[in-house]
Amino acid sequence: MFHTHTPPEYLTSDAITGNVVHCFSTRYGGVSTGHLSSLNLGVHRGDDWNNVYENYRRLGAAVGFTPEQTVFTHQTHTDIVSRVGAEDRGWGLFREVEPERDGIYTDEAGVALVCFSADCTPILLHDPVRHAVAAVHAGWRGTALGIAARCVEAMTRDFGTDPADLQAAIGPCIGPCCFETGPEVRAAMLDALGEEAERFIRPALRSCHSERSEESVPPSQEKYYPDLKRLNALWLRRAGVTTVDVSKDCTRCQPQRFWSHRVTGQARGSLAAVIMLRP
Ligand SMILES: [Zn+2]
Incomplete structure (x- = not known):
């Protein structure tokens, strides 16, 4: 605390x-x-x-x-x-x-x-x-x-x-409330930390009222919200x-x-x- x-x-x-x-x-x-x-x-x-x-x-x-x-x-x-x-x-x-x-x-x-x-x-x-x-x-x-x-x-x-x-x-x-990134940041975290990193990367929320279908957002323009604090905590826990x-x-x-x-x-x-x- x-x-x-x-x-x-x-x-x-x-x-x-x-x-x-x-x-x-x-x-x-x-x-x-x-x-x-x-x-x-x-x-x-x-x-x-x-x-x-x-x-x-x-x-x-x-x-x-x-x-x-x-x-x-x-x-x-x-x-x-x-x-x-x-x-x-x-x-x-x-x-x-x-x-x-x-x-x-x-x-x-x-x-x-x-x-x-x-x-x-x-x-x-x-x-x-x-x-x-x-x-x-x-x-x-x-x-x-x-x-x-x-x-x-x-x-x-x-x-x-x-x-x-x-x-x-x-x-x-x-925080993950505000840290908007492209897919390259998510990819770097997954490369370094594996699948477990996914728990600490929030995908952009899609509105259920959206006119656009999911397919209309190209992968290169997807937005992700990494939780840098929890990703660093994961590194520390893995280090013992x-x-x-x-x-x-x-x-x-x-x-x-x-x-x-x-x-x-x-x-x-x-x-x-x-x-x-x-x-
Ligand atoms: Zn914030």
Whole structure:
């Protein structure tokens, strides 16, 4: 179950427990103005850097981390996950992140991992036994590539993580209510996950009053509504993770509360999901 905190408003999952802090941000409680109002956490959105810094300071003060402790992803819709540590702090907020990585993980305390979204799926992982955390960004491409499972595998390889110990929280993203796609997205999910993926892809509803027969819609124009959160939960369960908490919130349904790329295009801020082992 997810809980709302304020101010600034952010969400936490009660699946993530122990000596760790985490959050999924909303738009509320920051200092950015105009179309970035108000809690923009992206440094490449056209915002004044000082506003972004102050937004991190406010969110971090409420959640329990500082801007100086942050390490960002560099998201390009890959399945690349990278191990980071204390020496990487400041990467993103104070200097450019060079290597592409859609997920980052660490076993070092005091390193606040940050991934970004504005309809894509943010995923946080915590291993309370081996003391490690991860932040992962999965759009539909990253979901089809199984980046959530790649991150679990990397934590097992590097830290000896038993996936059954992991606590996973999948944050707000565009839901199957709103995420209209063509058949290529469905095909990618079925290729990657097999028939079980079909449970989490809603076909377009046909009106029983429709004048057109079913045959009148060519397959290439069929619409499908994938549930990215549940597809990522499926990847995690297959990777051996048993504790997976899934947010009910759809970013596109609540554009005042969450940044939604589908609603505003590039004229938007970024949501952040943050997780850090307490020092
Ligand atoms: Zn929706």
